[in-house]
Amino acid sequence: MTPIISPELDDYIAAHTRPRPALFDELREVTYASTTSPQMQVGRVEGTFLKTLCALVAARRVLEIGTFTGFSALCMAEALPEDGELLTLDRDPDATRIARSFFDRSPHGKKIRILLGDALETLRALPAGGPFDLVFIDADKERYVDYYEAVLPLLRTGGLIVGDNTLWSGNVLSPKDPSDHGICRFNDVVNADPRVENVLLSIRDGMMLARKL
Numbered sequence: 001m002t003p004i005i006s007p008e009l010d011d012y013i014a015a016h017t018r019p020r021p022a023l024f025d026e027l028r029e030v031t032y033a034s035t036t037s038p039q040m041q042v043g044r045v046e047g048t049f050l051k052t053l054c055a056l057v058a059a060r061r062v063l064e065i066g067t068f069t070g071f072s073a074l075c076m077a078e079a080l081p082e083d084g085e086l087l088t089l090d091r092d093p094d095a096t097r098i099a100r101s102f103f104d105r106s107p108h109g110k111k112i113r114i115l116l117g118d119a120l121e122t123l124r125a126l127p128a129g130g131p132f133d134l135v136f137i138d139a140d141k142e143r144y145v146d147y148y149e150a151v152l153p154l155l156r157t158g159g160l161i162v163g164d165n166t167l168w169s170g171n172v173l174s175p176k177d178p179s180d181h182g183i184c185r186f187n188d189v190v191n192a193d194p195r196v197e198n199v200l201l202s203i204r205d206g207m208m209l210a211r212k213l
């Protein structure tokens, strides 16, 4: 991932963001030691921002598409009440095994349920429950619009959809491959959608926030 801002400013931002508990350093180390694309992990600044967003919308139910090794899920779970619930979807049994092992060591892990399988299929068969307060989309970029359309009806009014990697290392300016086009399509669809109010933020690799009206 090409940094959007200078490494020096990135360090400054990290130094002025509340540190994560030590368990997250370990999760980072394990992810870098045992997966082939560890940079997929959101990292501690974005993770802390996601936690803040969950707190701001007083989230009780959160849906995540793209668990990987669980960093973002565990950050968001911290903001949920004791009886809150976070459903997280992924098709990778190895990455989610790591995620589960860290959830089991956190006081917030019991709020998290991993649903293993193709995310669109899982979405179509989601167990009944109340509407979601926040949905974090962070899986295959080609299908962001499909995920968006599938989750918007499941979101409460005033709830947030957060799309990750929405600057896609700057590739949105000259899209070439299917992932580039998937992100561009997502940004265009959200930006033209009268059902939401949106803002595209240059945090890390870009975050699109869409609040349901």
Ligand SMILES: C[S@@+](CC[C@H](N)C(=O)[O-])C[C@H]1O[C@@H](n2cnc3c(N)ncnc32)[C@H](O)[C@@H]1O
Binding pocket: 040, 041, 042, 043, 065, 066, 067, 068, 069, 070, 071, 072, 073, 089, 090, 091, 092, 095, 117, 118, 119, 120, 138, 139, 140
């Ligand atoms: C960018 S990573 C998620 C990072 C995670 N949010 C974190 O902070 O650690 C994307 C994840 O989406 C999953 N994924 C990609 N396509 C998928 C699909 N069609 N169905 C389910 N999961 C998928 C991958 O297995 C991968 O673990």
